[in-house]
Amino acid sequence: MLAAVTDDRFERLQKQYGDDLALAALVEAGADRLPLPGAGETLKRWRALAAVAAHDLSLVKLFEGHTDALAILAELGGDAPDGSLWATWCAEPPDARVAFEAHRDFSRSIADSASSLSPTNAASPTLRLHGTKAWCSGAASVTHAVVSGWNAAGEPCLAAVSMQQPGVTVTEQGWHAVGMAGSASVDVRFDGAHATQLGQPGDYTRRTGFWHGGAGIAACWYGGAWGIARAVHERSGGSKAPHRLAHLGAIDVALAGAAAVLRESAEWIDTHRDADAQAVAMRARLVVEHAAEEVIHHAGRALGAGPLCRDARFARAMADLPVFLRQSHAERDLASLGALALESKAASWML
Template sequence: MSLDAVLAGLDTDPGEHGPGRWLGQLVTSGLGRLPLPGHGRTLSRWRALASVAAFDLGLVKLYEGHTDALAILAELGADAPPKGSTWGVWAAEPPQARLQLTERPDGGVTLSGRKMWCSGAASVSHALVTAWDEAGRQCLVAVALEQPGVRVTHEGWNAVGMASTASVDVLFDNAPGTRVGAPGGYVKRPGFWQGGAGIAACWYGAAMAVGEALRGHCLRREEPHARAHLGAVDTALVCARAALREAAVWIDAHPRDDAELVARRARAGVEAAVEEVLHHAGRALGAGPYCRDARMARRLADLPVFVRQSHAERDLDAQAGQVVVQGEGLWTL
C-alpha cells in the first residue's frame, strides 16, 4: 500500500498518543524505511517526508526521526534494528544535560544522566542518543527504552505547538546500550548534513498544506485581496521547491561530499517560504482556520514551533562564513 493511501486511512484526531500510534501504523504497513539519502533517490525520500508533514507535523517529527535513525544505522554499519521497532534520534547537547558513557567489560556501554529534547520518548521503542566518554569524545549509542535504567519524565516540554510530540527529558541510570560507529562519527559522516536538509522537506510539506487551504478558499470565492496573497504564497512555495530539488540533485551527485552549504541554503530558503506562507495565509483567511478548523489550527500552531529547529541568524552567519570563501561566480545563472 502506498504512503498516501495509508495516510488517507489514518484517523485525523491524534488524541494523547496519536503521532506515536500513527508511526506504528506506518511501520507495520512496511513504510518505516525510506530511500537512503545520497543513493539516487533523495528527492523521493523528501517527497515522502513532505507528504507526512502535510498530514500532521507531530507525526512527521517522529517519522523523520525514525527514518533518520535507520539511515544513520545503515551509514555507520550497525546491526539491523529489531523488526517492528520504532526509533528516535536524540542529539541535542545543552551543557546542563549531557549523558555520560561508561565502558562495560563485555564491550557494551552504559548511559547515565539527563537527555533533553527527546521527541516521542513515550512512544518509540529505541533511540540513538549522543553521549560523552571518559576521554571527552562524543559518541553515538543505540539504546532500548523499555528496560531498567531508563525513565521517561513529563518534564521539559510546555509547548502548545507540537505538543503531541512530547519532547520531554529522559533520565538514564546505568542503562545498557550499544555504541554505533566511532567517536565523533555521528557529525563527521556525509549523512549528517544530508539529513539536516531533509528537515526542510518537512517544513515545506506543512507550508504546502497551508497553501492548499488558501488555494481552496480562492477557488470558492473571488476575493482579489485573497488572490493576491495566494500569488505571494505560490511564489514562496515554488522557490522553496526549486531549492529542495536542486539540493537533492546535488546530494545524489556528490554523496560523499560535505553538504553543509547545500543543506543550509535549502533550510534557509524553506524557512523564509514558511514565514511568507504563514503571513499571507493568515491575512487572507482570517481567524476561521485558527479557531474553527481543528486540523488547520493544530498545523498553524505546530509549524512555527517546528521551524525553530532552524537557528535563525546563527545559521545564516554560518552559511555566510562558507559563502565568503567560495570565490566569485557563486550565483551565476
C-alpha cells in the same frame, strides 16, 4: 528495500487512520523504508517526509527521527529489528548531557531478547548511559533510540539504546509549548542503561550523512507549509477577492522557490554523495524556513480568524510549524552560511 511512501500508499493510510495515524502504522505498512539519502533517490525520500508533514507535523517529527535513525544505523553498521520504532536524540543543550561509560564486562548476546539491548553489531563496544537527555520526541512510544553523548575522554559519541529496560525513565518534564505538543518531546533520564556504541567518537557529525539528514528537516518544514498552503487554496476556490488572491500569489512564489531549491539540493547530494554538503543543506534549510514563514504570514491574513478557530487541523498546523521551524538556528545559521559563501567563488551564484 521496501518501496518508499508513495502518494497512493500514504493516501490509503491517511484515509484508514485519519487523525489517528501514528508512527507504528507507518512502520507496520513498511512506509519507513525510504531510500537512503545520497543513494540516488534523495528527492523521493524528501517527498515522503513532506507528505507526512502536510498531514501532521508532530507525526513527521517522529517519522523523520525514526527514518534518520535507520539511515544512521545503515551508515555506521547497526541494524534495526522488524517493527521497531526508533528515535534520534542528538540535541546537546549544556544543561542536559549524557555520559557514556564503557562497560567491558557486559557480554550478553545481542540476539537475546531478554537483554533489552539495541540490536546492533555485537562487536561494537557496550556502554552504560548516565544523565538526562532533553528534547526526546516520542519518548513514550518508541522502542529504541540513537542517542548522542560523551565518553570519559570528552569525545562526542553515538549509541543505540533500548527504551524497554531498567535504567530508562521517560519523564513528563521539558515541554510546555502548545505547538508540536503531539511530538511529546520530554526529558529522558538514563541511570546505567545498557547501550551499544555506534561507530567511532566524532562520527555523528563527521559522517557525510549528517548534513544529508539536516537537509531532510527542510523537506519536513516544506511539507508543513505546503499543507497550510493547500488549505488556503481549497478555501479560495472561485474567490475574486483581490487581497486573498494576492496572498495566494505570495504563497505560490514562496513555495515555488523553496521547492526548486530542494530539488536542486537533492540532485546535488545524489551527485556528490561523499562531498561535504554543509553549504547545500544550510542553504536549503534557510530558504525553506523563510518560505514557510511567508506562508504562515499570508495564510493567516488570507483566511482570517475563522479557520484558526474552527478548523482543528489548520489551527494545529499554524501552531505547530512556527515551533518546528525553531529547530533552525536562525541568524547563527545565516552567519555560518555567510562564512561558507566567503570561502567559495561568487560565480557560484550565476545562472
